[in-house]
Amino acid sequence: QVQLVESGGGVVQPGGSLRLSCAASGFTFSIYNMHWVRQGPGKGLEYVAFIRYDGSNEYYADSVKGRFTISRDNSKNTLYLQMNSLRAEDTAVYYCAKDSGSGLCYFDYWGQGTLVTVSS
Amino acid sequence: QTVVTQEPSFSVSPGGTVTLTCGLSSGSVSTTYYPSWYRQTPGQAPRTLIYSTNIRSSGVPDRFSGSILGNKAALTITGAQADDECDYYCVLYMGGGIWVFGGGTKLTVL
Numbered sequence: 001q002v003q004l005v006e007s008g009g010g011v012v013q014p015g016g017s018l019r020l021s022c023a024a025s026g027f028t029f030s031i032y033n034m035h036w037v038r039q040g041p042g043k044g045l046e047y048v049a050f051i052r053y054d055g056s057n058e059y060y061a062d063s064v065k066g067r068f069t070i071s072r073d074n075s076k077n078t079l080y081l082q083m084n085s086l087r088a089e090d091t092a093v094y095y096c097a098k099d100s101g102s103g104l105c106y107f108d109y110w111g112q113g114t115l116v117t118v119s120s
Numbered sequence: 121q122t123v124v125t126q127e128p129s130f131s132v133s134p135g136g137t138v139t140l141t142c143g144l145s146s147g148s149v150s151t152t153y154y155p156s157w158y159r160q161t162p163g164q165a166p167r168t169l170i171y172s173t174n175i176r177s178s179g180v181p182d183r184f185s186g187s188i189l190g191n192k193a194a195l196t197i198t199g200a201q202a203d204d205e206c207d208y209y210c211v212l213y214m215g216g217g218i219w220v221f222g223g224g225t226k227l228t229v230l
Binding site for chain 2: 035058062100105110
């Protein structure tokens with residue numbers, strides 16, 4: 001069965017960096033686009049970033065553009081999110097999500113999330 | 121800046137029918153935005169309900185249906201049950217690799 005397991009969250013000071021990982025299993029990771037979505041405390045879901053199956057294209061929400069980098073290692077079935085210049089407003093649970101691959105532009109599986117807290 | 125709008129909260133009686141909507145701050149939602157819907161209970165990851173406007177995800181009961189109503193996407197729940205009480209999110213695909221979530225609707229069943 002499809003499993004997505006995020007890790008790497010924690011407490012970091014403003015201006016600091018953190019790298020999140022999402023270990024994928026139960027499907028052929030290398031042929032699916034992948035996404036990061038986050039949810040601030042008590043807030044709604046916010047789209048963060050997208051990467052094509054082969055890593056050839058990436059897209060970012062304006063709120064993280066220039067600070068976050070999405071990447072993947074298909075040999076390790078792992079998705080990453082490198083977060084630099086972190087701000088208090090980046091505090092959130094970060095979910096990785098698998099693209100359906102159907103061309104119908106939706107997320108069919110989600111991880112359980114990893115909490116990032118930006119605080120001094 | 122594109123804003124996707126949802127009712128912040130809604131209430132439905134057990135056994136009743138409720139329609140949640142998903143609109144755009146400017147313009148109309150159409151099938152070309154591939155509207156999808158997700159439900160989320162506190163502390164849990166989102167789960168997919170509906171995609172491409174009106175296709176139910178695997179295992180989703182037919183009490184849940186999606187449509188375009190007027191200039192908005194809509195999620196209709198018929199025969200509401202107590203465990204339908206949770207947050208519902210729509211998301212629209214804007215093209216260019218960008219998706220935008222609505223603010224979510226907190227559904228109360230009482």
